[in-house]
Amino acid sequence: MIKVLFVCLGNICRSPMAEYIFKDMVKKEGIEEKFYIDSAGTSPDEESPVYYGTRKKLQQMGIKCGNHTARKITKQDYETFDYIIAMEEKNIVNIKRIVGEDKENKIYKLLDFTDNPRDIADPWYTGNFDKTYDDITEGLEGFMKYLKKICC
Ligand code: 4NP
Secondary structure (H helix, E strand, C coil): EEEEEEEEEECCCCHHHHHHHHHHHHHHHCCCCEEEEEECCCCCCCCCCCCCHHHHHHHCCCCCCCCECCCCCCCHHHHCCCCCEECHHHHHHHHHHHHHCCCCCCCEHHHHHCCCCCHHHHHHCCCHHHHHHHHHHHHHHHHHHHHHCCCC
């Protein structure tokens, strides 16, 4: 089982969008039983539901959005998950403040799995959930390619 945790700041916009798009991708590939997928934030408003903008975009794209509620990443998550995938560089700094050093090289930035590594802008501030969706999908496709090379 491959355990993947997507991480952003608030865990209501970007990381739950990545969580649900990736759940949809592995389901369509017929490999969902190989994965455990979740999301968390570095500074969430605990138990907040997935933000309307993310919900609406997922619905528009025909992707099922579950009932994730915001939670803060923990030290235990670092032990539990194989891949901890951040949306932007600042997330990585904050993740390390919580979990400590990345001794097992589990922490990645989503768009590092593409040919054009960069941060994913926060739609909480930009309001552009279409761009967030496109960036996240590009990153997840790169991540899936990477996984297929090494394991599935
Ligand atoms: P996210 O976006 O990190 O993509 O979930 C944010 C959501 C809420 C806040 C900041 C970013 N906030 O400050 O409440």
